[in-house]
Amino acid sequence: MKLLQKYSAYFFPSLIVFLVIFYLRNILFPNTNQIAFGGDLLTQFYFWKGYLVESLRSGTIPFWNPYLFSGIPFLAHPSTAFFYPATLLYMLLPLNLSFSIVYFIHLVIAGWGTYILTRKYADKFSAFWAGTLCVFSGYFASRIYAGHVDLLTTSVWIPWVIISFKEITDVFTFKNMLKALLFLSMMILAGYMAYVVFTMEFVAFFVVFNMIRTKLWKHPKSIFGLVLPIFTVIILSLGITASQWLPTWQLTRESIRGKGLPYELASWGSLPITSLKLFFDPFDKTQLNKISYGLLGGKAPNAFDHYSGGFPVILIIIFGFISLISYKTNLKFRKMFLLPVDFWLYLIFLIYSSLIAFGNNLTPNFHAILYNITPFYKYIRIPIQHLVFPVFLIPVMAGMVLSKFKNDSIKLIIGIACLFQLFTYGNQYIYLTQVPDVGYDKNLIKILSKQDELTRVLPNFRVVSPVLIAMDFNATSKYKIQSTGGYDPVILNSYYYLIDVLNGNKKSSIYSYNVEIPPLKFSPEIFNHLNIRYILNEKWNDQEFQNKYKKLLDNSLYSLYENKTFLPRFYLVNGIEDWSGSPYPDMLSSVMQREKILVNTKKYNINKELTDCFDNSSGYIQVITYEPNRIILNVSTKCDTLLTGIENNYPGWRAKIDKVNTKIITGNFTQRTILVPKGVHTIEFYYQPIIYLIGILISVISGLICLLVYLKYNHSNKFIMLKK
Secondary structure, three states, rough: HHHHHHHOOOOOHHHHHHHHHHHHOOOOOOOOOOEEOHHHHHHHHHHHHHHEEEEEEEOOOOOEOOOOOOOOOOOOOOOOOOOOOEEEEHHOHHHHHHHHHHHHHHHHHHHHHHHHHHHHOHHHHHHHHHHHHHHOOOHHHHHHOOOOOOHHHHHHHHHHHHHHHHHHHHOHHHHHHHHHHHHHHHHHHOOOHHHHHHHHHHHHHHHHHHHHOHHHOOHHHHHHHHHHHHHHHHHHHHHHHHHHHHHHHHHHEEEEOOOOOOHHHHHHOOOOOOHHHHOEEEHHHHHHHHOOOOOOOOOOOOOOOOOHHHHHHHHHHHHHHHHHHHOOOOOOHHHOOOHHHHHHHHHHHHHHHHHHHHHHHHHOOOOHHHHOOOOOHHHHOOHHHHHHHHHHHHHHHHHHOOOOOHHHHHHHHHHHHHHHHHHHHHHHHEEEEEEEHHOOHHHHHHHHHHOEEEEEEEEEOOOOOOHOOOHHHHHHHHHOEEOOOOOOOHHHHEHOOOOOHHHHOOOOOOOOOOOOOOOOOHHHHHHHHHHHEEEEEEEHHHHHOOOOOOOEOOOOEEEEEEEEOOOOOOOEEEEEEEOOOOOOOOOHHHHHHEEEEEEHHHOOOEEEEEOOOOOOOOOOOEEEEOOOOEEEEEEEEEOOOOOOOOEEOOOOEEEEEEOOOEEEEEEEOEEEEEEEOOOEEEEEEOOHHHHHHHHHHHHHHHHHHHHHHHHHHHOOOOOOOEEO
16 A cells, blocks of 8 residues: 555546546536536526626627616626636636536535645545545535535635635745745635635634744734735735625625625524534434524425535544643553644634634624624524535544554555445436426416516516426526516615515515515506516416406416506606605605605705606607617607616616716616706716726726736745745
């Protein structure tokens, strides 16, 4: 077995690639109508990536998606990950195949990263087992099964960030800085910012741990030398990736998460303390039932989705305990149990991650403390997400322990036992299913796709409804069907607020609905105003609709109704009702009749009395062009009036009247509205988000700084701030 240690440096990384292929063998090469099973993959990512690809291939940059939630920013959405290099695969490969290849590439990245990190403390063979323990961990199988593409692609960069930050604090050279910039930037671009926040927490622990360990507080210059490289890399990484995260941050601020989630929602998915048993038995139903967040929806059983294997955890506990008690002894076997100093850093952070994961199940509530003092925590749900770090650190620590065994046969036996345990867990969660739209109701799609004028469909059901079998919420993007709803945690707050007001709610519904809008109450006036022509309704909830609307389709799951009294998308209004921002106003009768529009007159400096013309019956609106990022209308009015429509306003939307720029105001909480002078005019609304120009400018400047540093220091030894 000692021969294993003499193999080329490429042998074990290549073996990891082979094992990843074996692990993903069931999904790597799907047929045309097959795709890897994944909850959110089938309901979100398949349609989001599809909309991105179709738009780009047609020559349109999809800044805006008009097919969900009456219009919502698309390219700014974190899950779009437009600037992330792997997104190119969706353009180059068939969509169903691209997800499998993305999974394959990123599992290799995770395995290699864990292997290289472990090599800093252990021999090749031990590091190999650490890499495979990471790849086979229940986390990755669970992310594939849940369809959490963004979580998977972001998490794999964690070991690489740790490696590169260790290197820049050892020797701060341009080469090391460039590697750290690359890995942290890739993590940011992958899209799931919660993991970036957690990683920055680890970096903070790393800095403090090393300051204490080396007593740097006695040498202020050394503290500067430790902190400066890290600070430089973080700032430059944020600068380089600004083109992506800056629009995303703007969207987050304008969404239902903009003011932060209520703690009741932020703490949803806390880990009960007794559920630590799940690290050893991930299928313990008693403990799983205590967790509100789990792996549900497919044919495989619910399980603990951060399972890293019981054997590695036991090894770490035993060796850690013996190492601790033998630290100051003279026992002969003491050296065998001496572990690298970073073992204790990783252990401390594992304990910290667990304390945060407990959320509101622990007193004191460390998660609540972070929620109250750290702005980022107000936007993040599910405390159990902190257990992403054990996915990487447990294998690394297990590799440290394995390296203490000098007999490779023992390592082989332990490694195989650990992998068998993990493979048994993960194998059942990786399988193919049919592409989502293959099973959709073709008649339903045909009716909704063939609309002779601008109207919307109301999907009158929840995100867990069986009607989704006929057509998913987000499938409307694929078929160019405009919808009032969707399935997405990032919903524009202004639109959500409008739905709450229309429903007569006196407070926000976010406690009950935070990935969808609240279901609309039955109201023909509301349906008409929202330009709803079709109502896709669950079968059990049919009685009121049968008496009011024409039924077009009917089966055991749903009924499709046609509303023939829907109102036009765009309309003219002469009356203004002042709304200064007081919550949930009771002024809706005139709004539903389209006689007046609610406007914050102080904010926009508009007089309530627009004109003496109260009869606008002679006015007309003709839609000339309707595209995702551009709308052109012909408008005729005999007096000064307001033009508005059931279209969400958002920073970046602009308007022209006869090619002259005009100001857009927000009416009825969310609607794009402009003041139109009397006469005949051509109106153009176009989406030109300047936030991208700002982000790209910051990215370019940051890149130029890196280039200048490279040109100056690439062949010099001066670029060394700290060397141990």
